[in-house]
Amino acid sequence: MSDHSHAEKVHIVSYGQYFLIWLGLLALTIITVALGGIDLGDWVVITALTIASIKTMLVLNIFMHLKFEERMFRIFVLVAGITMAIFIILIFSDYAFY
Amino acid sequence: MSTQPTAANAVSHVHRDDTGSKLGMWLFLFTELILFGGLFIIYAVYRFNNGEAFHLAAKELDRLVGTVNTIILLTSSMTVAMSITAMQEGRKKFSMALVGITIVLAGAFLLNKYFEWGHKIEKGIYPKSPEMMNMPHGEILYFGLYYTMTGLHALHVIIGMTVLAVVMRQMSRGVINKDSYVRLESGALYWHLVDVIWIFLFPLFYLLH
Numbered sequence: 001m002s003d004h005s006h007a008e009k010v011h012i013v014s015y016g017q018y019f020l021i022w023l024g025l026l027a028l029t030i031i032t033v034a035l036g037g038i039d040l041g042d043w044v045v046i047t048a049l050t051i052a053s054i055k056t057m058l059v060l061n062i063f064m065h066l067k068f069e070e071r072m073f074r075i076f077v078l079v080a081g082i083t084m085a086i087f088i089i090l091i092f093s094d095y096a097f098y
Numbered sequence: 099m100s101t102q103p104t105a106a107n108a109v110s111h112v113h114r115d116d117t118g119s120k121l122g123m124w125l126f127l128f129t130e131l132i133l134f135g136g137l138f139i140i141y142a143v144y145r146f147n148n149g150e151a152f153h154l155a156a157k158e159l160d161r162l163v164g165t166v167n168t169i170i171l172l173t174s175s176m177t178v179a180m181s182i183t184a185m186q187e188g189r190k191k192f193s194m195a196l197v198g199i200t201i202v203l204a205g206a207f208l209l210n211k212y213f214e215w216g217h218k219i220e221k222g223i224y225p226k227s228p229e230m231m232n233m234p235h236g237e238i239l240y241f242g243l244y245y246t247m248t249g250l251h252a253l254h255v256i257i258g259m260t261v262l263a264v265v266m267r268q269m270s271r272g273v274i275n276k277d278s279y280v281r282l283e284s285g286a287l288y289w290h291l292v293d294v295i296w297i298f299l300f301p302l303f304y305l306l307h
Contacts, residue, residue, distance in 0.1 A: 012186045022176040029168050036305035048301035055297045063179045064290045073124060080128040084135050091139050095146055
């Protein structure tokens with residue numbers, strides 16, 4: 001582990017960048033609501049969850065500073081995400097194909 | 099970590115590990131992920147087995163109210179994120195105002211939720227109501243999950259408001275300041291989690307007709 005002083009680690013995100021991310025999140029919300037009015041059949045759930053995942057990535061990376069933190073944070077989040085994915089995949093392998 | 103005294107440590111004379119504090123917060127957030135994740139799995143399995151009923155029941159929900167609440171939460175996430183920038187720049191008053199706005203927006207979210215639930219309860223749709231017990235099995239499951247998941251989320255909104263209120267008080271007293279603001283960061287992290295959970299709740303309950 002390298003020795004960073006507190007001052008070196010500080011990454012200040014500009015107000016403008018937060019505002020842009022907010023605009024992006026709003027745009028994605030409008031898209032997902034608009035798509036809700038169209039009958040996409042089986043794709044409805046997949047598109048809704050894909051858009052929700054993109055929104056989550058934006059919040060995690062910028063709002064929650066994951067992009068600017070030490071690598072360890074991203075590894076932690078990755079492990080948590082994989083754990084959750086294993087839960088979901090195992091449950092569905094039981095329910096979808098019996 | 100190196101034990102080399104850094105500028106920040108030398109000034110404050112107290113042991114501080116901001117990275118450790120934030121990592122601890124993230125670990126706590128993972129337990130929240132598992133808590134809500136379990137409920138999302140239950141939702142997924144019930145939906146898989148009762149597709150048609152979930153379809154019909156979702157029509158009861160007001161898409162506009164859900165959309166407005168989504169925008170409110172996304173905006174509150176931005177303001178609390180901006181409050182960190184303001185604190186880093188040493189603009190204490192502005193930073194506090196941004197946290198204040200976040201708390202007000204959280205209140206607006208809850209007010210919306212109150213009217214939404216109230217409207218449903220007026221129509222006789224609430225757990226164990228005669229109206230609900232006469233519904234098809236799948237719709238009972240849908241509304242049960244609706245009340246459980248949005249209710250648990252609303253509880254998190256209330257907790258988040260409390261956390262942010264404490265953070266604001268510590269800001270005013272100078273406990274949280276330009277050189278030491280990890281508590282503000284952790285409070286903000288919690289608030290963003292509340293936002294992320296809603297990002298998934300919203301399409302799953304309001305949009306998938």
